[in-house]
Amino acid sequence: MNAPVEFRTIPGKDGIRLNVALAGAGPLVLFVHGFPESWYSWRHQIGAVVAAGFRAAALEVRGYGASDKPRPVEAYSIVELAGDIAAVIDALAPEGAVLVGHDWGAVQVQAAALLHPAKVRGMVTVSVPAAAHPPRKPSETWPRLYGERVFYQAYFQAEGVAEAEFEPDLERFIRIFFRSLSGQGSLDENVLIRPAGTTRLLDGLPDPGELPAWLSGEDVRFYAESFRRSGLRGPLNRYRCVDLDWSLMRPFADSRIEQPSLFIGGTLEPTRYMVPGFDRYADPVPRLADVRGVHFLDGVGHWVQQEAPEETSRLILGFLATLDRPH
Numbered sequence: 001m002n003a004p005v006e007f008r009t010i011p012g013k014d015g016i017r018l019n020v021a022l023a024g025a026g027p028l029v030l031f032v033h034g035f036p037e038s039w040y041s042w043r044h045q046i047g048a049v050v051a052a053g054f055r056a057a058a059l060e061v062r063g064y065g066a067s068d069k070p071r072p073v074e075a076y077s078i079v080e081l082a083g084d085i086a087a088v089i090d091a092l093a094p095e096g097a098v099l100v101g102h103d104w105g106a107v108q109v110q111a112a113a114l115l116h117p118a119k120v121r122g123m124v125t126v127s128v129p130a131a132a133h134p135p136r137k138p139s140e141t142w143p144r145l146y147g148e149r150v151f152y153q154a155y156f157q158a159e160g161v162a163e164a165e166f167e168p169d170l171e172r173f174i175r176i177f178f179r180s181l182s183g184q185g186s187l188d189e190n191v192l193i194r195p196a197g198t199t200r201l202l203d204g205l206p207d208p209g210e211l212p213a214w215l216s217g218e219d220v221r222f223y224a225e226s227f228r229r230s231g232l233r234g235p236l237n238r239y240r241c242v243d244l245d246w247s248l249m250r251p252f253a254d255s256r257i258e259q260p261s262l263f264i265g266g267t268l269e270p271t272r273y274m275v276p277g278f279d280r281y282a283d284p285v286p287r288l289a290d291v292r293g294v295h296f297l298d299g300v301g302h303w304v305q306q307e308a309p310e311e312t313s314r315l316i317l318g319f320l321a322t323l324d325r326p327h
Helices: 039-051 078-092 104-115 138-146 161-180 217-230 233-237 239-248 309-320
Strands: 006-011 017-023 028-032 055-060 097-102 120-126 257-266 288-297
Touching: 006 078, 017 039, 017 078, 028 039, 028 078, 028 104, 039 055, 039 097, 039 217, 039 309, 055 078, 078 097, 078 104, 078 239, 097 104, 104 120, 104 257, 120 309, 138 239, 161 217, 161 233, 233 239, 257 309, 288 309
Parallel strands: 028 055, 028 097, 097 120, 120 257, 257 288
Antiparallel strands: 006 017, 017 055
16 A cells, blocks of 8 residues: 555535545545445555555445444445545545545446536446446346346345345355456356356356455455455445436436546456446546546456556556646
């Protein structure tokens, strides 16, 4: 990490207590993680942006780690999470922040840029494009797209089912989930779409005997211990809000994200093909009005900032150099 990190509790939307890792001084760069991760997924980038003269803040999203974990599913809607981001910016940098988000974190920073535009100076999205608002609710499209096959987001909908599968052996869950979606996994056989008749999402996927070079045993233990303390209900509730999100964001269906933006993805990103017959990276920036770069990293899967930490940091710093520093 190469930068001393301190932790601070910051009130989010409606007083939710959020754990934020902080380092450095200067204009704020706020990192937002995805599933199933934590602030720790940005450990490689924190030192890089601090060394370049910025203040790094890595948010632990509500439901994760030391942040509050409200029980209601609707507490994890995209509006609530974007509100948390806005509240953290208000607390740390009233002049605004550059947001960097991966996976669900990418969706959150995109929503924050739309819902709270004055607070967002720029945006980097990693892995997940700022897609057009779909014409139908997600749950209405899944049966047509996947038939009898098991789509992971559909599997996550029933409260308690995925928790019961994953929580008894969190290290195994992390090992399989991370490898399956990485550059060392398979684009044709991964956790996103499982065969018809699957009753447990991870069944049939290999538990790696040897971890990828970018993921250490210490990393696996860190993530597992984080979820051991907090459980997986909050993180999984994010998926249980997809239809609610569709309704809440419908008024912004025709809105573009006007802030300067950068997109980074991996060429072996499996979510790019999770909609059968469609490559989500054919046009990864359809809603971005001021694109400062689109980059695809060879041989990299879903966990871009961990699989290719130096290159990801270099691209983020290059983007930051294109922005005016706040007064």
